[in-house]
Amino acid sequence: KLIAILPGDGIGPEVTAEARRVLEALALPLAFEEAPVGGAAYRASGHPLPAETLDLARRADAILFGAVGDPAFDGLERALRPEQAILGLRKHLTTFANLRPARIFAGLEDASTLKPEVARAIDLVIVRELNGDVYFGDKGRRTTDAGLREGHDLMRYDEAEVRRIAHIGFQTAAKRRGKLCSVDKANVLETSQLWRDVVIEVAAEYPQVELTHMYVDNAAMQLVRNPGAFDTIVTGNLFGDILSDQASMCVGSIGMLPSASLDADAKGLYEPIHGSAPDIAGQGKANPCAAILSAAMLLRHSLALPEPADRIEAAVAAALATGVRTPDLGGTASTRTMGDAVLAAL
């Protein structure tokens, strides 16, 4: 099986290097091929998602992605900016289903700003739609008749887009505690009303799942008030972006959380939820756990190898249990030291 490694910008190369070491240590029949992406690719070839990188991503059985984003390119036109690489990959590969689990590892309660009993109760998955919404609708700048600069981005969904992510939401909930919360802003947005209608239609096929609806502002509040009450959340691209980052911090550090982005055949792109973190890039301070746990999700979801996936997750828990902590968790261990600890526990 071919694994594409796209390290990207900032701390991306540091954390994917550790994830690759962990995958290699498992001695599975895997081949690895690396390619540049994001600002790194733009520097090398003038485009954030070069044709060869996209080609590798298409050929590969699964993709391990680091992070993109580089403030050096803030002034660049949108199409050439590093972030376009991940948006382009998600769209070209039709990875519409983004799974973002959030659960606190034993011993990390100190790193969370939530009271320990609140943080400990968190065990949820956010199923975020990844191919539509205001991310991919018509967008642009123009000058109005009154001579004013204007910017616009069209938020939209059609029923087919909502239906396929709703199915993933219900299936995910069915394998967990059977509770699905659909998050929208149906009191204001037509897009959300369509979303809610279609989710309710799909619910008929999953009588074993209990469906609730919540407005996004209330969801952001409930994720602070009582995050343990959530099981599976299904939501659109924009609301999912915001809520998953919020949830990740509730469990102590965004440095611990992996994600999977899957297409209809479970081919997938795997990436830490955290970004390129330019402020700490190149200093060996990044937490590689999110990338390592993303590799575990890769084995489980795209290669149907649940057993080594479990081993990786157990090794991360065991490494943390020895007390090794990167700075985001309040410790001083380097990226490499944390990776070594996971390898030792494997």
Place this chain on the structure above:
Amino acid sequence: KLIAILPGDGIGPEVTAEARRVLEALALPLAFEEAPVGGAAYRASGHPLPAETLDLARRADAILFGAVGDPAFDGLERALRPEQAILGLRKHLTTFANLRPARIFAGLEDASTLKPEVARAIDLVIVRELNGDVYFGDKGRRTTDAGLREGHDLMRYDEAEVRRIAHIGFQTAAKRRGKLCSVDKANVLETSQLWRDVVIEVAAEYPQVELTHMYVDNAAMQLVRNPGAFDTIVTGNLFGDILSDQASMCVGSIGMLPSASLDADAKGLYEPIHGSAPDIAGQGKANPCAAILSAAMLLRHSLALPEPADRIEAAVAAALATGVRTPDLGGTASTRTMGDAVLAAL
């Protein structure tokens, strides 16, 4: 001075009644006039924002608003739903600047799910734009060429809309700790890029204010990780809706937080951040503090009466110090009992 009281739906009437009692107790030269709004108005007259209600709102010097929203009308076409009343008032009155302060009252640390030292450090204001964004862009449902149902909502801002709220943001920050954080999603949205450009332009007029920019997903994360680091946040209508609800729960209960929505002349509509809470309506369980504190904001911002405003705020703090707590704060006091406690402390 004429104060319009629009109690609205759910717990709106219960909490505005307590706020009115507090205002009356101050024996200021104020006249009060009440009118129905939201689902209550729809029931009475077939429209959530009847012409007489809008007329009263226009005539009044300031408006004390309860809440709107009633699940009984979920199936109704959008234009007739209770929420349209508050959206219509904001638009007709051009109250584009929504101020949402979040600060924890002494003794309420137990009610927050954040660790006490984190909750105690919170002292921020969210300045939310209220007349534009995806709330008011072209929206609708249609059937695509492929025969699929589709929903859309246009997100948009022009430079004049961004400029006027940016000024409020900088002015608010200048009166506080001099730090303004502008929140957008400029790595994905053209609307956000315009937003950022204009905020940077306006910054030139406020050299004493330190301006930073943050993506909305990161802001949702930082509000959990280190909320004490924020002073003033300026953001668009949708992001402000989400972040202000999140921030309100960080300080323990959304039942404590007031808001002001101001036009260019500081005429304003004042409302608790919480909604109509149909699940507890009519049971005397609602916390009236957010409405009472909204009345204080009304005196300060629209009537230029800072002294009685301070008195109300001190009375709420004093009432809490006696240990009276509504259920949202972990107590058993009724809405009326809480109101009585504030009146006694006045």
